[in-house]
Amino acid sequence: MPRSTDPLVLGRIIGDVLDPFTSSISLSVVYSNQSEVINSCEFRPSQIVNKPRVDIGGDDLRILYTLIMVNPDAPSPSDPHMKEYLHWMVTNIPATTGATFGQEIVDYESPRPTSGIHRIVFVLFRQMGRQIVHAPRWRQNFNTRDFAEVYNLGLPVAAMYFNCQRESGWGGRRS
Numbered sequence: 001m002p003r004s005t006d007p008l009v010l011g012r013i014i015g016d017v018l019d020p021f022t023s024s025i026s027l028s029v030v031y032s033n034q035s036e037v038i039n040s041c042e043f044r045p046s047q048i049v050n051k052p053r054v055d056i057g058g059d060d061l062r063i064l065y066t067l068i069m070v071n072p073d074a075p076s077p078s079d080p081h082m083k084e085y086l087h088w089m090v091t092n093i094p095a096t097t098g099a100t101f102g103q104e105i106v107d108y109e110s111p112r113p114t115s116g117i118h119r120i121v122f123v124l125f126r127q128m129g130r131q132i133v134h135a136p137r138w139r140q141n142f143n144t145r146d147f148a149e150v151y152n153l154g155l156p157v158a159a160m161y162f163n164c165q166r167e168s169g170w171g172g173r174r175s
Contacts, residue, residue, distance in 0.1 A: 007039035013161050016072045017084060017121050017144050025065075025095070026057030027124050027158035037122065042163045048120075051088065051099075051108035056124065056158075058095025064127040065093045066153060067102070069120065070144060077116040086142035087111060087120070091133045105135050111164050121161040125153035 008014045014021075029037040031052045037043075056065055067090045074085035087109050093102030111120050123144055133151060136142055148154065 008159060008161070011040055011119060011161055013072075013119065013121055013159060016119075017070065018123065018156055018159060019145065021155040021157075021159075023156075023158050025124065025126070025157045026055075027122065027160060028055040029053075029122055029160060030055075037160055037162050039160050040163060042117075042165070043120075044167050045110060045112050045164065046167055048164065049110045051110075054090075054093075054099035054122070056093055056095055056098060061094045061096060063095040064091075064130060065095065065102075065157070066091045066125045066127055066131075066133070066151070067093060067099055068123050068125075068142075068144060068147070069108075070123070070142060071111055071113075071118050071120055073113075073116065073118040074140065075114065077118065082140035084121075084142045084144060086136060086139040089133070089135070092127070092130055103133075105133050106139070109139070113164055113166055115166070117163050117165045119161050120164050122159060123156050124158040125151075126157045128152060 029052045032050050069088035070084040072083045073080050074082040089106035090099045090102040090104050
């Protein structure tokens, strides 16, 4: 059986966070340091303090999207008992625009891993129309699949992820 070369499969995003899907819309995520998120790239916490610019493709402003950002490795990849940790949620984003044109349901919280390499995942869903989405009571133990089912979003239309670990020099051995 041939092995997949899809970075979402290789990075276990498909399986751990999402079911298999076909990407059908362009999604661009760029942090303020002009660093674009490319699947499996690496960022340090100091590079992702501020929310990124997110641009969504398409050609019809009447089509709306929901963006979520989660960490399936919280608090550590060896013991992810808080997975998925919700870092950001924006709904009602019109096609051809970006997250700033949507409704921020959960404020951006920058990832700050303390141990191990964490996968930070952006997932984009197409909405059936304008929706009222309620913020979850807490960020930990968010479930992307359950969220999509509750709000009738179906499978994602785009997703990407990056890896993040603590800044070098933090923690470690003390004398």
